[in-house]
Amino acid sequence: MENHFLMTDDILWDYADGFLPNQEKVQVDAYLTQHPEWHLRLQAVLAEKRELSALPLEAPAPGFSDRVMAAWAAEHVATKAAAKGDDWIVRLIAVVFGLFVLTPVVVMVIAALRLSPEEAPTLELPQVALPIVPMEAWLDSAFLQYGLLLAFVFIGLRFLDKILRHQLAPRALA
């Protein structure tokens, strides 16, 4: 039976690389048996493939790995130092925020301790007398409100910064 398959160098390379589907591979096999000159070309292609696969790797300059490790160590130290700096900022923000939250409570407790039971406005409950300290002044204080707002803005920015660093850094790699 006459094989009407049209052979090209690209098909031959695809055959050698194993890219051809089975049906086409069978056609190439048949063609090669009928055309020894193409069989010789296949041998040349296979030889070229072998040579490409056997090319020696290029070696970097001596001491390359040591230089890489030194660079990594330097970067690691810098990163740790930067991280320590970050921790310090976070702690400061936490302290400021904590002060704003705790101050009214502390002030309230101190005020309660300073007041004699007679002076303190009391609410008569059965067998219990609770000191009542007016909180409105503290809650209405602009100092407290702006302070809290500032603390929340700081924390929000830090949070955003962390997210951006962790989420976007791996993408930047690609």
Added chain:
Amino acid sequence: MAAPISDDILIQQALSGRQSACSMLVKRYEKYVFTLALRFVKNREDAHEVAQDCFLRMFRYMADFRGECKFTTWLYRIVYSTALNHLRKKTPEILSLDDAERPLSLKNETTPDASAMLERDDRNATLHRAIDMLSHDDAGIITLFYLYEQSLDEICQIMDISMTNAKTKLCRARQRLRTIMDANFSTEFGVRMAD
């Protein structure tokens, strides 16, 4: 003789901060990374820079490697992106849309590595010179497929291209390599693949 420590174990050790594991990974892959970098940037000095940057990126992002692909595929992807970034910064014109515009005959060009080339085996040197004349993309895909034995699927992941695109690129790279061999080294190489 003890079996070599697997990549997975070295990665785990490196992630836990063991410097010796990091060092072993660098030594294990330095030639692969350097050779691929050299194929892209065509210059040993730049290839050293790219290779070092690759390893630093490898350490930085190692925690993100989840074993969804082979470690080498992940590493070569870093090499590819680092080399491309390097080329973009250094010579924007090298990334022209049509790589076919590159001159195929560079017989009169001298390279800084000419003396080193002479020391190599003739046939290897010829192939090296031919590959050096290819564009960075062509040289990269030929190296990845034939020398590093990466599958087309893995090349797609490394170069972030489709399977069809990878196959086409590989086919074109082979054709250009053959053209260069025929035009420049047919007498040296002995085999002429006439079309």
